Amino acid sequence: MQSQGKPTINDVARLAGVSKKTVSRVINRSPLLNGSTRAKVEAVIAEIGYVPNVQARALALRHNFLIGLVHDNPNAQMVMNVQAGMLEAMRDTEFELIVRPIDRGSSTMLQDIRAFLERQRLYGVMFLPPVSENEMVADLCRELGIRYVRMGSATLDSAKHMVASNDADVVRDAVKHLLSLGHRRIGLIAGPHGFRSARERRKGFEEALAEAGIKLPRSLIADGNYTFETGLAAADRLLDLSPRPTAIFASNDEMAAATLHAAMRRGMTVPENLSIIGFDDTAIASHIWPPMTTVHWPIISMARSAALKLLTDFFGDDQAVEEPSLFPSTLIHRASVAPPRED
Template sequence: MARNSEAKPTINDVARIAGVSKKTVSRVINRSPMLNQATREKIESVIADIGYVPNPQARALALRRNFLIGLIHDNPNAQMVLNFQEGVLEGLAGTEFALVVRPVDRHAPDLFDSIRSFIEQQRLYGVLILPPLSENDELGALVREQGCRYVRMGSARLDDAEHLVESNDREAVRAAVEHLIGLGHTRIGLVQGPDGFRSARERAQGFRDAMGVHGLALDPAHVAKGNYTFDTGKAAAGAILDSPHPPTAIFASNDEMAAGVLVAARERGIDVPERLSIMGFDDTAIAAHIWPPLTTVRWPIVAMARAAARKLVRPETASEEQSLFLSDLIVRASTVAPAAKR
């Protein structure tokens, strides 16, 4: 009997034309790394030539997973989470994968049970873990035990390259603070990030490294802690600016807190940048939209998220994806030389 010319190509057709087994074709479709590149390219060429479209339901059954990527976070910086989502969606574009976002409370006693249930109930293909949760090695072990792919985001080396995207926060902040010192500032304040965040520790250490290299003392009254939010940045800056000898510049560990520093200064009649230079970290939209626009460290979070997503959905090329992302100083109008130097 002649074959119906309108029949859709099947996986058996791909295997027959490529001269391989159905199982080998399945491995290509499911992006298994257990194939050499020549075989993979041959099968992908046949798939493209005959227009074969894999059945997503059948693939999900074979994998025992849905085509869902989970984003797990406990982060007070809403803009950071949104920016990461933007990059993930870019990385998933053109694939069959969808994103599921799961906020959690890292202090909850049932945290691990909750995440385990999330992975099992959603039958997740993979998870992306944001800091500070990503810094918990036990959580990484839990995900591995579930047979689920994962990528962690960090401000330092947390895992092997296949399971990590990281930034150079300490070095970036050191260079940023040296820019302030180069302008002539010697009394510089620090609004730290929250306890429990590796990024907060790395950025604070970069600040201290720069001050130490240049022989500058850090007045304890010029250091206050925030929670990566506008309100806590404002409160921390208030404590610093009300000290007996306030600084001529303040570095805040993210842009939200830096915006709070700006408002605290204005409430006290302190002109920015004439009497106080302000610097942030992230280069989120707020940095360019406030006045004066904010000098900040551009954190390549969208690019990091895009690479993290690709590491998950393209495991055969995960080792080729970038893992370390460098931050850049963006100089705007919120930083100038102190009045005594002008």
């Protein structure tokens, strides 16, 4: 018999013959719930017209149904890919994504993040590099009792709080590939100072040359900021050298595309006069001509896993699934690399 007044979650549980916790999981759209149980509970909900009160539930749980994404990243495509991965994990749940860009160079960065977390009453938050690389950000989340995950290019935290790639290892492999083709004068367009990803990618680059017994002149390193414009300036500097490099590794695809542009406007052909390798495997790498050899960075998979790590507790500990924390990147071979031409 249904209680008088509006139907309650207790009515649903009693009529469906399940626990209140199971009804809650159906309402929260846990992806791990048994299909027949879900169908039975949903049928009762439809029959008695039960409507969950989201505001009341948020008050009871002391948080909103919000997952935060905090970043200070000049690469808009990277941020978009992260959002795509997180939204894929959150599909068919009641959670929404709220994005907050910040200035990591500001003296009030931590206060700004604290205000955002407290004002929005987030259920959990994901931090992108380089903000994620600041240990004080993790300390703040622990202090506030907010679930967090940090994305990085190397191990930053425990598995529960981290998704990371193997940037140094895969760049080492990419440069070894150039060396195997006969390249010895290889330029580097490095990423911005203060980014762990830039350090890890440069580390892999330098290690590959050191293992081959090749001394890297400082003149073959040009700094960029993960943008097309800075990549273009860096590529021009490297291609002005005499002798110039026969190959360039650019620390992301935007700067690799800029390197191709710089070479073409000098009348050079790729890969005959210059081999180029990028990093990210964004759409630009396969859309330009020639298609770019690049490192596939599994950013969407990393973001999906990060969101699932944040949501696992909400679906109950006994429903927990071990999400991976380390995501190997791989070299994608396309048409922008060839052996150096004999002059």
